[in-house]
Amino acid sequence: MDDARPLIEVENLRLSLPDLAGKPLIGPAPKLEILKGLSFAIPRGAVLGIVGGSGSGKSTLGRALIRLLEPSGGAIRFDGQDITHLPEADLRPLRRRMQMIFQDPLSSLNPRRRVGGIIGGPLRLHGFDAIDRRVDEALDHVGLPRSFRSRYPHELSGGQRQRVGIARAIALRPDFILADEIVSGLDVSSQAQVLNLLEGLVADLGLTLAFISHDLSVIRRLCRNVLVLHRGEIVEHAPTAQVFAAPRAAYTRELLDAIPLPDPDQPWG
Amino acid sequence: MLDGRGAIRRRAGARLWLSGGWLLLLVTVALFAPLVAPQDPLAQDLMSGRLPPFWSAQAEPGFWLGTDSLGRDVLSRVIWGARVALTVACIAGPLTALIGGALGLIAGFYRGWADRIISRLVDIWMAFPPVLFSILLIAVLGTGLTSIILAIVVIDWTRFARVVRAEAMNQGAMDYVAAAQVAGFSRLRTMTAEILPNVLPTLVALLSLEMGIAVIVEAILSFVNLSLSTDAPTWGGMIAEGRTSIHQAWWVLAFPLVALFLTVLSFSQFGEGLKDRFDPVLR
Amino acid sequence: MSALLDIRNLSVALKGGPRLLRSVSLSVAAGEVRGLVGESGAGKSMIGKALLGILPRSVEVVEGQILLDGDDLLGLPPAERRRRIGQRAALIPQDPLTALNPAHRVGPQITDRLVDILGWPRARAEARALDLLAEVHIPDPGRVMKSYPHELSGGMRQRILIASAFAAEPALIVADEPTTALDVTVQKQILRLIAEMQARHHTALLFVTHDLGVVSKVCQTLSVLYAGKVVEETTVRDFFRAPGHPYSAALLAATPKYTDPDGSLTPVPEAVIAAVRAEVEAAETEWQHGRR
Numbered sequence: 019m020d021d022a023r024p025l026i027e028v029e030n031l032r033l034s035l036p037d038l039a040g041k042p043l044i045g046p047a048p049k050l051e052i053l054k055g056l057s058f059a060i061p062r063g064a065v066l067g068i069v070g071g072s073g074s075g076k077s078t079l080g081r082a083l084i085r086l087l088e089p090s091g092g093a094i095r096f097d098g099q100d101i102t103h104l105p106e107a108d109l110r111p112l113r114r115r116m117q118m119i120f121q122d123p124l125s126s127l128n129p130r131r132r133v134g135g136i137i138g139g140p141l142r143l144h145g146f147d148a149i150d151r152r153v154d155e156a157l158d159h160v161g162l163p164r165s166f167r168s169r170y171p172h173e174l175s176g177g178q179r180q181r182v183g184i185a186r187a188i189a190l191r192p193d194f195i196l197a198d199e200i201v202s203g204l205d206v207s208s209q210a211q212v213l214n215l216l217e218g219l220v221a222d223l224g225l226t227l228a229f230i231s232h233d234l235s236v237i238r239r240l241c242r243n244v245l246v247l248h249r250g251e252i253v254e255h256a257p258t259a260q261v262f263a264a265p266r267a268a269y270t271r272e273l274l275d276a277i278p279l280p281d282p283d284q285p286w287g
Numbered sequence: 288m289l290d291g292r293g294a295i296r297r298r299a300g301a302r303l304w305l306s307g308g309w310l311l312l313l314v315t316v317a318l319f320a321p322l323v324a325p326q327d328p329l330a331q332d333l334m335s336g337r338l339p340p341f342w343s344a345q346a347e348p349g350f351w352l353g354t355d356s357l358g359r360d361v362l363s364r365v366i367w368g369a370r371v372a373l374t375v376a377c378i379a380g381p382l383t384a385l386i387g388g389a390l391g392l393i394a395g396f397y398r399g400w401a402d403r404i405i406s407r408l409v410d411i412w413m414a415f416p417p418v419l420f421s422i423l424l425i426a427v428l429g430t431g432l433t434s435i436i437l438a439i440v441v442i443d444w445t446r447f448a449r450v451v452r453a454e455a456m457n458q459g460a461m462d463y464v465a466a467a468q469v470a471g472f473s474r475l476r477t478m479t480a481e482i483l484p485n486v487l488p489t490l491v492a493l494l495s496l497e498m499g500i501a502v503i504v505e506a507i508l509s510f511v512n513l514s515l516s517t518d519a520p521t522w523g524g525m526i527a528e529g530r531t532s533i534h535q536a537w538w539v540l541a542f543p544l545v546a547l548f549l550t551v552l553s554f555s556q557f558g559e560g561l562k563d564r565f566d567p568v569l570r
Numbered sequence: 571m572s573a574l575l576d577i578r579n580l581s582v583a584l585k586g587g588p589r590l591l592r593s594v595s596l597s598v599a600a601g602e603v604r605g606l607v608g609e610s611g612a613g614k615s616m617i618g619k620a621l622l623g624i625l626p627r628s629v630e631v632v633e634g635q636i637l638l639d640g641d642d643l644l645g646l647p648p649a650e651r652r653r654r655i656g657q658r659a660a661l662i663p664q665d666p667l668t669a670l671n672p673a674h675r676v677g678p679q680i681t682d683r684l685v686d687i688l689g690w691p692r693a694r695a696e697a698r699a700l701d702l703l704a705e706v707h708i709p710d711p712g713r714v715m716k717s718y719p720h721e722l723s724g725g726m727r728q729r730i731l732i733a734s735a736f737a738a739e740p741a742l743i744v745a746d747e748p749t750t751a752l753d754v755t756v757q758k759q760i761l762r763l764i765a766e767m768q769a770r771h772h773t774a775l776l777f778v779t780h781d782l783g784v785v786s787k788v789c790q791t792l793s794v795l796y797a798g799k800v801v802e803e804t805t806v807r808d809f810f811r812a813p814g815h816p817y818s819a820a821l822l823a824a825t826p827k828y829t830d831p832d833g834s835l836t837p838v839p840e841a842v843i844a845a846v847r848a849e850v851e852a853a854e855t856e857w858q859h860g861r862r
């Protein structure tokens with residue numbers, strides 16, 4: 019395989035969704051364009067930070083990248099293969115290799131399934147051996163006690179649920195993970211643990227990571243490149259250091275200014 | 288909206304045990320009706336017609352709940368009537384749930400054309416008034432237990448289809464369904480192993496209601512003489528007969544009515560109780 | 571002056587199991603914003619749930635009092651208690667998506683509470699909802715009112731819950747990590763809105779968060795929780811100047827700052843964890859002795 023080729027290539031990606039709020043009484047709902055022609059690539063083993071305002075299309079972009087949504091235009095290539103319009107059945111062999119960690123932890127866990135089943139189910143599907151051991155390891159990695167296997171999602175705290183979602187994704191040993199806002203619900207200690215874990219996976223196993231976050235300190239720490247999204251368009255895509263030192267887009271500057279520093283005396287707009 | 292959610296605390300135990308107890312009792316006597324019933328439910332004895340229940344001075348031993356105008360033992364007829372009622376409930380209920388539930392699940396999960404066909408069908412179906420529909424059906428199929436069961440299934444599957452479809456749609460909007468897709472599970476497996484367990488509590492509650500409804504429908508059809516032969520002991524038939532002699536022998540009406548009421552109530556309470564007790568999310 | 575909310579010695583436990591909250595005491599005065607921080611799973615949400623009477627069924631209050639306006643909620647009959655809570659307090663829940671009903675449009679989910687519990691006319695409730703959505707900077711509020719929850723972004727859902735909590739102008743809001751899905755610019759606007767509400771209506775908040783930056787901007791007082799026990803209760807100024815407990819100090823030290831590129835992303839040191847855990851365990855043993 020050609021290692022120099024980026025794992026993910028996105029070309030002029032467009033995506034529209036039906037707008038039910040604007041639906042007339044009869045006839046189809048009008049389309050709302052959410053992603054307006056995005057082009058970028060994520061090299062193997064790289065970590066791309068995706069930031070942008072609320073509602074700018076980050077989660078939608080994430081769902082398109084792992085093909086939970088079908089783009090209405092442009093192209094997405096995963097490992098050289100065009101997956102833009104691949105039907106679900108043909109995507110299935112690729113599924114283990116690209117994983118997503120969802121923004122809303124409780125909703126992403128089946129309420130009537132125990133943690134052990136939530137993490138172990140996908141492993142079983144993809145023919146892994148020693149499922150129990152792998153589930154335990156995954157729980158260890160995210161800092162949850164192994165006894166949590168027999169708990170239901172509603173018996174966990176918010177941060178614990180989020181970590182179950184992370185454990186489910188990493189247990190599959192994917193090539194690509196899309197992490198949608200996964201650390202904002204964690205305390206600094208758990209945050210550090212999860213970030214160290216992800217960094218380790220990137221360094222040791224060549225994991226490629228797209229990391230959606232509002233937390234610019236985390237982005238700065240984790241990502242080499244940052245992509246700034248604004249209303250469905252890329253307004254800035256540059257190395258992290260450059261974005262922080264000299265933000266080009268006005269929007270990026272605004273973002274930097276609004277960060278509350280942990281200091282009651284810091285003036286804040 | 289949000290604040291009252293968990294405040295609904297229900298006592299699961301009592302309701303489950305009471306309703307379950309009654310249903311268990313009913314099932315047992317129905318199963319062993321030939322052994323349990325003190326008299327032959329069909330045996331007439333015009334000499335001992337309209338005997339009052341056991342606590343009355345004129346009561347005769349062996350006729351615990353008295354006799355009707357033809358001298359048939361009320362208790363034995365209630366017991367044999369339970370057989371008919373439970374047969375209808377236990378076959379018609381689950382069958383309705385299976386058909387309506389499956390169609391609703393498919394419509395709600397797969398959406399698209401499957402949903403369009405099923406939903407249209409439900410709409411058309413519901414345009415018929417149910418009582419007329421059932422009488423029409425019985426007229427075509429002829430009377431008898433099978434016809435009653437068929438009539439119930441044919442009429443009531445839409446209730447299941449509608450509710451389950453809506454619930455499946457709600458669940459489909461949850462990210463755990465997307466997570467199953469990301470994991471690579473097939474659509475069918477996602478529907479049966481992820482969505483179904485979450486729709487099941489609703490389905491069980493609906494089923495228990497439906498079994499109660501089946502008992503009532505059977506009683507109504509017997510009442511208007513569209514069920515089994517007039518002789519056969521059914522609660523509905525007994526109520527119809529008892530109505531004519533309510534002033535002389537109220538017990539002929541009262542006991543089947545009480546049995547009917549308790550049974551219908553127990554079915555619905557049992558369903559709720561099961562949900563309270565076994566649904567992990569509510570525990 | 572008595573506090574608006576006064577939680578005294580509250581212990582909550584799994585039925586027949588270990589305690590999840592260990593003799594927690596904290597108070598919030600009218601117009602005060604109290605921060606609540608602590609590691610994931612420490613019991614922050616549990617405090618909010620106990621106070622609003624929405625504890626899971628497997629969990630029960632084993633001791634303590636929750637005084638709202640001076641009356642012990644736990645001593646009131648359930649209906650009266652629900653009414654009080656409904657009128658005086660509101661929750662911004664931690665899980666925006668699951669807190670909204672997927673089957674209904676967003677608008678009625680905000681207005682129903684105003685109409686049903688507070689008896690407002692529907693038109694007034696709708697106007698209020700539109701205003702509030704605009705105040706939490708949701709673009710095109712009219713469209714959003716007509717949308718279903720799954721059509722909205724995570725941050726929009728969260729702001730809808732914020733708006734819906736503020737709608738009835740409650741005296742107390744339990745905000746459970748209300749800004750996790752918001753970008754910093756919107757977060758800033760929301761925190762401003764909170765400050766404004768606080769000034770205008772004297773709203774009090776119990777503000778659960780992991781972000782000490784946010785704490786430093788909106789809270790006046792702070793409680794630090796570890797494993798269900800309050801290890802420090804202090805004012806925000808004192809906390810940032812000189813944290814009173816080693817665990818608090820470690821928490822503060824571990825907080826990353828974007829201004830510092832190679833900033834620390836080190837967990838709270840093992841030694842500190844061990845010490846605070848020992849402290850909690852000692853307190854637990856003592857408590858159990860006291861019970862016997």
Ligand SMILES: Nc1ncnc2c1ncn2[C@@H]1O[C@H](COP(=O)(O)OP(=O)(O)OP(=O)(O)O)[C@@H](O)[C@H]1O
Nearest residue numbers: 035072073074075076077078721722723724725726
């Ligand atoms: N299923 C849908 N139907 C219609 N519109 C949608 C749908 N999903 C998302 N949108 C709209 O697309 C836009 C982008 O949403 P998206 O969830 O991608 O935002 P986001 O960048 O992830 O924001 P946040 O940071 O708040 O999570 C929003 O305006 C949202 O209302």
Ligand SMILES: Nc1ncnc2c1ncn2[C@@H]1O[C@H](COP(=O)(O)OP(=O)(O)OP(=O)(O)O)[C@@H](O)[C@H]1O
Nearest residue numbers: 173174175176177178610611612613614615616626
């Ligand atoms: N229904 C339950 N059964 C058993 N344990 C539970 C239940 N609900 C919560 N817990 C446990 O109680 C503890 C406190 O949970 P809580 O949700 O209050 O944490 P939190 O401080 O809000 O954490 P986070 O920041 O992650 O949201 C957790 O360790 C959790 O595992």
Ligand SMILES: [Mg+2]
Nearest residue numbers: 077121723724
């Ligand atoms: Mg999002």
Ligand SMILES: [Mg+2]
Nearest residue numbers: 175176615664
């Ligand atoms: Mg919480």
